[in-house]
Amino acid sequence: xxQLNQSPQSMFIQEGEDVSxxxxxxxxxxxxxxxxxxxxxxxxxxxxxxxxxELTSNGRLTAQFGITRxxxxxxxxxxxxxxxxxxxxxxxxxxxxxxxxxxxxxxxxS
Amino acid sequence: ETGVTQxxxxxxxxxxxxxxxxxxxxxxxxxxxxxxQALGQGPQFIFQYYREEENGRGNFPPRFSGLQFPNxxxxxxxxxxxxDDSALYLCASSLDGSYEQxxxxxxxxxVT
Numbered sequence: 001x002x003q004l005n006q007s008p009q010s011m012f013i014q015e016g017e018d019v020s021x022x023x024x025x026x027x028x029x030x031x032x033x034x035x036x037x038x039x040x041x042x043x044x045x046x047x048x049x050x051x052x053x054e055l056t057s058n059g060r061l062t063a064q065f066g067i068t069r070x071x072x073x074x075x076x077x078x079x080x081x082x083x084x085x086x087x088x089x090x091x092x093x094x095x096x097x098x099x100x101x102x103x104x105x106x107x108x109x110s
Numbered sequence: 111e112t113g114v115t116q117x118x119x120x121x122x123x124x125x126x127x128x129x130x131x132x133x134x135x136x137x138x139x140x141x142x143x144x145x146x147q148a149l150g151q152g153p154q155f156i157f158q159y160y161r162e163e164e165n166g167r168g169n170f171p172p173r174f175s176g177l178q179f180p181n182x183x184x185x186x187x188x189x190x191x192x193x194d195d196s197a198l199y200l201c202a203s204s205l206d207g208s209y210e211q212x213x214x215x216x217x218x219x220x221v222t
Contacts, residue, residue, distance in 0.1 A: 004152075031209045042114070042200050042213035043153065050209075088152050092209050096143065096166045100152030 003027065004091055006101035014109050019076040021104045023089030029099075031092040032072040034063050037103070038085045046087075047074070081108050112137045114203050114214035122220045123191050131186045131217045133201030141165070142184040143211055144176060145200040153200055159184050160206065188219075196221045 005024050013019055023032070031050055035043035047058050049065035049072060056063055060077045072089055086103040093099075115134045123129050135142050141160045145153035155168035159178035173189040182203070188195055198218050202211035 033210065035213075040215075042202075042215045045210060045212060048210050090152075096141075096158045097155045097168060098143070098145075098153075098211060100145075100154070102150075102152050 003099050004089055004101035006087075006089055006104050008104060009102070010105035010107070012107045012109060013079055015079060015081060017079055019079050019083070019106065020073065021087060021106075022071060022073045023091075023101050024071040025091060026070070027093070028069040029091035029093055030069070032063070032065050033090040033092070033098070034061075034072070034074050035088045035090060036085045037088060043088055076106075079106075079108050084108050114139075114201060114212055116199075116201050116214040116217050118217060119215070120218045120220075122222065125191055125193060125221055127191050128187065128189045129191060129219060131188075131199050131201075131219070133184045133186070133203075133214060135182045135184070135201075135203030136212050138205065139203035139212070140182050140206050141204045142178055142182065143202045143204070144184070144186045145202065145213075146170070147198040147200055147216070149197070156186070191221045193221050195219065 034046045037043040047063040052069050054065040062075045064073045088103045089101045090098045117132045143158040144156040147153040157167040158165045162178045175187045178184045198216040200216045202213045204211045
C-alpha cells in the first residue's frame with residue numbers, strides 16, 4: 001500500500017490563485033520528486049529535491065524538501081487552466097524503489 | 111532526444127492469458143523501471159532492470175517478470191492474468207546513478 005499521504009485529495013480553485021499541496025510520511029526519505037499526470041498520459045517530472053531544507057523552483061512551481069525529511073510541499077503560483085491534472089509526490093529512501101502518494105487532483109475554474 | 115515509448119497503448123486480455131508489454135527507454139538511459147497504476151491511485155513499483163538484470167522488486171508475485179535487452183529496451187510479462195491486473199502499466203527510464211525517472215505514456219491493460 002501507499003506510504004505517502006498527500007493532501008488535499010482534490011482542490012477546485014479560481015484561475016490566478018496560488019495553490020499549495022503537501023506530502024507526508026511516517027518514515028524518512030532521501031529524495032523527493034513531484035510529478036504531474038494528465039488524463040491518458042504518463043507522469044511528467046516537475047521537480048526533484050535531494051537535500052533536507054532544499055527549496056527548488058521550476059517556473060511557477062516551487063517545492064521544498066522538509067527539514068525532518070518526512071515531508072515535502074509543492075506550491076503553484078498564479079494558476080492557469082493548463083495546471084489541471086493530478087499531482088503526485090514520490091519518495092525514495094535508498095536504491096531505486098520510488099514510492100508514490102495517491103495524488104492531489106487539481107481543477108481550475110476559469 | 112527521444113522520450114520513453116511504450117507499446118501497445120491499449121490491450122484487452124482474458125483471465126488466465128499471458129501478456130507482454132514493451133518499453134523503449136529515453137535516449138542514453140540505461141535503467142528501466144516498471145510500475146502498475148490502478149485507477150485512482152499512484153503508481154506502484156513492480157521492478158527495475160539495469161544491465162539486463164533485475165535490480166530491485168516491489169511486492170508483486172513471480173508471475174510478473176521482465177527482461178532488458180542490450181539496447182536498454184525492456185519487456186514486462188504477466189502470466190495467468192487476473193481481473194485485478196487491469197491497470198495502466200508505466201515504464202520509466204533513468205540514467206545509472208540518477209534518481210530522476212522519466213515515464214512513458216503507459217499501456218492500458220484490461221482483463222475480462
